[in-house]
Amino acid sequence: MTTANTAAASTNVATDATEALENSASAMANIATNTIETIEAAESRRFSSRFPLNSSFIFTFGALGGMLFGFDTGIISGASPLIESDFGLSVSQTGFITSSVLIGSCAGALSIGALSDKFGRKKLLIVSAILFLIGSGMCATATGFLMMVAARIILGLAVGAASALTPAYLAELAPKERRGSLSTLFQLMITFGILLAYASNLGFLGHNLLGARDWRWMLGSALVPAALLLIGGIMLPESPRYLVNKGDERNAFKVLTLIRKDVDQAQVQLELDEIKAVAAQDTKGGVRELFRIARPALVAAIGIMLFQQLVGINSVIYFLPQVFIKGFGFPEADAIWVSVGIGVVNFVSTIVATMIMDKFPRKGMLIFGSIVMTVSLAILAVMNFVGDVAVLAVPTMILIAFYILGFAVSWGPIAWVLIGEIFPLSVRGIGSSFGSAANWLGNFIVSQFFLVLLDAFGNNVGGPFAIFGVFAALSIPFVLRFVPETKGKSLEEIEQEISRH
Secondary structure (H helix, E strand, O other): OOHHHHHHHHHHHHHHHHHHHHHHHHHHHHHHHHHHHHHHHHHHOOOOOOOOOOHHHHHHHHOHHHHHHHHHHHHHHHHHHHHHHHHOOOHHHHHHHHHHHHHHHHHHHHHHHHHHHHHOHHHHHHHHHHHHHHHHHHHHHOOOHHHHHHHHHHHHHHHHHHHHHHHHHHHHHOOOOOHHHHHOHHHHHHHHHHHHHHHHHHHHOOOOHHHOOHHHHHHHOOHHHHHHHHHHHHHOOOOHHHHHHOOOHHHHHHHHHHHOOOOOHHHHHHHHHHHHHHHHHOOOOOHHHHHHHOHHHHHHHHHHHHHHHHOOHHHHHHHHHHHHHHHHOOOHHHHHHHHHHHHHHHHHHHHHHHHHHHHOOHHHHHHHHHHHHHHHHHHHHHHHHHOOHHHOHHHHHHHHHHHHHHHHOOHHHHHHHHHHHOOOHHHHHHHHHHHHHHHHHHHHHHHHHHHHHHHHOOOOOHHHHHHHHHHHHHHHHHHHHHOOOOOOOOHHHHHHHHHOO
């Protein structure tokens, strides 16, 4: 294909996608508005769940947005070649189906913060679950390129919203002594979702059940966790800090009592008084207030989220099979199993992070992870540039596993923990949105340019991983200079400390 034809194809893809986005945007706005109004009407009639919820249920279901985040990240890698063949798509169209979710993710992450500060975390989690259901259903039943792009954009809105909402929601519910480990549930759910996606890809591959193609079952399987998130969202309590900020101290006390069953009511009242004291000092939330009262937190959040992606983690999640197919000549089935193995390392390492998160300083763990990633990537790059590629596949796998280990016990979970901790209450939703949007921007950069870099270095994995190693090294001085230490502090203490800078 000539350069002119390629440019024309890309223009057509962008035009078609823009039309799909415009058509779906108004529909999504109506759905979100109607859903919030329905929930508010139900609450005004005092319709509420009377289930004997415990804290384990609350935090597990509260983190389910992370599982859907991970599931969508992993599922498209196995489904996209099948979709391309079935629909007769060009390479540029297939690429846009994969990356179109990032358009919705940025929009969802940026818009959900202000909405959650206005309507509450619980209501918007329910809206996110509904978007997941709609997007997953449309993906499974898509009849062509435009419908698939529209479905992926809707999924992106849900993923972006969940990535901004969930860290703030978990941080606002968790006690300060366990906030790190409980907030890490979000990243744990992401890695679990990726594993489930790999299992779904392997399980449905080649099985056209009930006359439907295998890729439709792969994409449609997301309906199950999406339904769980919807059920959980209906049953979950609202954030007590949001309730205090809206003047509903009575229900805030009830929620705190529900999730602090290991302390007496006097201590619950003390926590509520601390929340009220800080909330009374807060100004009305908004972008102007975010830049005025939370600039240090904003710089830290955006930097943390950009570095989390620029160290290259999603190049492994999205493209590891292609690395071993193109770089080492692996058969496709073997390359997929390498991804499954790395996914297991990622999941197990995140479990370890959950167990140790509140035992070590956040900054210390970030620096430890940066050092492990920098050393692993540097050795990997040098080895692949000067060694015999034919015998380096296994050593490369081992070094990638160490790199994943360094990421999964530090930057993977802690970045999400921190963006839920460091913003003042009045702008926590919108601040988390900016941080999440930065994460999706970094994700877009990595996903768009990794294969280009791999090709530029003659399919030698040492090239792109050397670049990621540089960003891993640069993350160390950033953490030392801009990231606040939050371990063992209440959200109100963190807010007061940051406001003094």
